[in-house]
Amino acid sequence: GQQLNQSPQSMFIQEGEDVSMNCTSSSIFNTWLWYKQDPGEGPVLLIALYKAGELTSNGRLTAQFGITRKDSFLNISASIPSDVGIYFCAGERAGGTSYGKLTFGQGTILTVHP
Amino acid sequence: KAGVTQTPRYLIKTRGQQVTLSCSPISGHRSVSWYQQTPGQGLQFLFEYFSETQRNKGNFPGRFSGRQFSNSRSEMNVSTLELGDSALYLCASSSGVSGNTIYFGEGSWLTVV
Numbered sequence: 296g297q298q299l300n301q302s303p304q305s306m307f308i309q310e311g312e313d314v315s316m317n318c319t320s321s322s323i324f325n326t327w328l329w330y331k332q333d334p335g336e337g338p339v340l341l342i343a344l345y346k347a348g349e350l351t352s353n354g355r356l357t358a359q360f361g362i363t364r365k366d367s368f369l370n371i372s373a374s375i376p377s378d379v380g381i382y383f384c385a386g387e388r389a390g391g392t393s394y395g396k397l398t399f400g401q402g403t404i405l406t407v408h409p
Numbered sequence: 410k411a412g413v414t415q416t417p418r419y420l421i422k423t424r425g426q427q428v429t430l431s432c433s434p435i436s437g438h439r440s441v442s443w444y445q446q447t448p449g450q451g452l453q454f455l456f457e458y459f460s461e462t463q464r465n466k467g468n469f470p471g472r473f474s475g476r477q478f479s480n481s482r483s484e485m486n487v488s489t490l491e492l493g494d495s496a497l498y499l500c501a502s503s504s505g506v507s508g509n510t511i512y513f514g515e516g517s518w519l520t521v522v
Binding site for chain 2: 298326328335336337338339340343383387393394395396399401402
């Protein structure tokens with residue numbers, strides 16, 4: 296099925312470093328969501344974005360909804376070991392047959408070395 | 410408030426059997442979506458229900474079906490299980506309107522042997 300283009304696929308960083316990941320699509324989305332998933336668990340919502348150009352923060356996390364509505368990025372500042380996990384972007388189109396249907400990126404595997 | 414609850418968490422089935430998974434959404438949420446997650450295909454949308462009606466369906470064979478009850482709880486069923494159906498099945502809950510926030514349960518791990 297269709298997926299968003301998420302990059303990078305994996306990152307190995309030192310504790311304290313900043314992290315940036317992004318998602319792009321050839322289609323327009325009305326909502327962008329960022330999730331973190333730990334092994335064996337379901338995705339946990341980190342940040343939700345609803346308007347083009349919107350910049351939203353949640354603690355050390357910052358995400359933006361691209362102006363073209365075809366992309367989004369997530370930044371994590373001053374990474375800590377518990378940031379380890381898989382990060383997914385997801386987009387939802389508006390109305391019609393798009394309700395509840397999220398299109399996901401392939402995920403970014405983040406490893407943080409103490 | 411309580412999150413999205415999925416049962417069972419783990420199960421093992423034999424090829425050819427059928428399985429039913431259950432999902433209780435967040436209180437007040439009327440939309441329930443189901444996703445399949447595998448290492449090879451990632452997260453794939455199965456279907457979405459709102460007020461007991463299927464509004465949206467992904468590209469899965471007819472062996473995958475679902476339903477929603479009047480209390481918004483949902484079940485999905487997979488008949489004639491195949492080895493390739495082994496996956497993490499995730500339920501998501503939302504208010505069901507455009508621009509809403511979607512929350513996931515912890516998932517049901519299905520292994521088909």
